[in-house]
Amino acid sequence: MRTLALVEGYDHVCCRYRIRAFEPAIRASGGSLVIEPLDKNVWKRIAQFHAAANFDQVILQRKLLDRFQFGLLRNRARRLIFDFDDAVLYRDSYDPRGFHNERRSDRFRRTVSQADVVLAGNDFLASLAIDHGADPSHTKYMPTCINIGGYDPKIVDDRPDRPIELVWVGSSSTLQGIERAAEIWNRLGREIPRLRLRVIADRFPRFDSLEVLKIRWTEATEQVEIRAGDIGVSLIPDDLWSRGKCGLKLLQYMASGLPAVANPVGVHREMIAHGETGFFASTPDEWVDVIRVLTNDHELRKKIGERARDFVARSYSVESRGADFVAAITRKNATDRIDSRGAARSSRSIRSRENPDRSIASNTSR
Numbered sequence: 001m002r003t004l005a006l007v008e009g010y011d012h013v014c015c016r017y018r019i020r021a022f023e024p025a026i027r028a029s030g031g032s033l034v035i036e037p038l039d040k041n042v043w044k045r046i047a048q049f050h051a052a053a054n055f056d057q058v059i060l061q062r063k064l065l066d067r068f069q070f071g072l073l074r075n076r077a078r079r080l081i082f083d084f085d086d087a088v089l090y091r092d093s094y095d096p097r098g099f100h101n102e103r104r105s106d107r108f109r110r111t112v113s114q115a116d117v118v119l120a121g122n123d124f125l126a127s128l129a130i131d132h133g134a135d136p137s138h139t140k141y142m143p144t145c146i147n148i149g150g151y152d153p154k155i156v157d158d159r160p161d162r163p164i165e166l167v168w169v170g171s172s173s174t175l176q177g178i179e180r181a182a183e184i185w186n187r188l189g190r191e192i193p194r195l196r197l198r199v200i201a202d203r204f205p206r207f208d209s210l211e212v213l214k215i216r217w218t219e220a221t222e223q224v225e226i227r228a229g230d231i232g233v234s235l236i237p238d239d240l241w242s243r244g245k246c247g248l249k250l251l252q253y254m255a256s257g258l259p260a261v262a263n264p265v266g267v268h269r270e271m272i273a274h275g276e277t278g279f280f281a282s283t284p285d286e287w288v289d290v291i292r293v294l295t296n297d298h299e300l301r302k303k304i305g306e307r308a309r310d311f312v313a314r315s316y317s318v319e320s321r322g323a324d325f326v327a328a329i330t331r332k333n334a335t336d337r338i339d340s341r342g343a344a345r346s347s348r349s350i351r352s353r354e355n356p357d358r359s360i361a362s363n364t365s366r
Contacts (some may be wrong), residue, residue, distance in 0.1 A: 002057075006058065008061065022326070025325060062084050074114055083119040085122075086125075087241050089108035108132055113134060122266070124267075126140075126141055146317055152256070154302075164295045166232075167233070187288055195291070201215075223252070232256075250272070254278070256309070257306060258305050259301050264282065268280070271311075273311075276304075278304060
């Protein structure tokens, strides 16, 4: 089975984690994978679409094509899979024009309604696809996954009085969420001694009361730099765009054996069991309480980190999901983990989960 993946870029984070990561599984099944960034030159792109007929299946990742281009690709592809891990039909959280965009919505509807398979990174995205015309039986939940074998677990440093480092990894765009929560980080810096924030990114924030360690992101050093921290943090807005996020930061922290602290929004709720594999915090008071406990208890950091890593290995690793991915794109029999969880309910029927119990004392004793 020959597979062609048309992507934004070979080194784009979505290609790395949602397609390139599964190449060994494709090859192990007897198939082959060709990855091509969509050419910016329209004539060269048209040539790519014509060549799609030479493959058994084509994965179109994230890109919402215009009517002509999509029609050409749909006509040439024997089997078309659309893979997405963001709410691509909306503008992002920080766009002053607001979320809704009619052109994107129309293109999204055309794409998901005519694709043979839709691979959605979380339940919310699957529901969006179904609400825009995707066949529920062909809409598959496929989370972003971590190659757990590529992440060495954290060795907890229990030396007294050493600095404790929060760690955040991401890009310029998502860094805005951290910057807008300056009140939280400044309170943490004022109220918890020895605390600093390790930021792994392409630019860096500045806070009045919390020291920021500036670590320039590279693919080669990313995992080592994450593991050098003590507590992973993730904070996203509670909005349409963020509900489509697939939690890669959390997965990286957890795979590295770090306890993670996040606000209970979107996929965060699925990845963290409060007090078991991480912690939730919403208000500045809750963030200070949780971080203070973790800062002062290296055994708790170790215990939560180990549980978190085990959870990722079971549920969000390339090793555990490789056969599922192959099944989804090739029509082979799927395992129980390939499902259409979004197909069971539309976005209108998704109900917010109850707020987790955030009592540190009651959860850390488990």
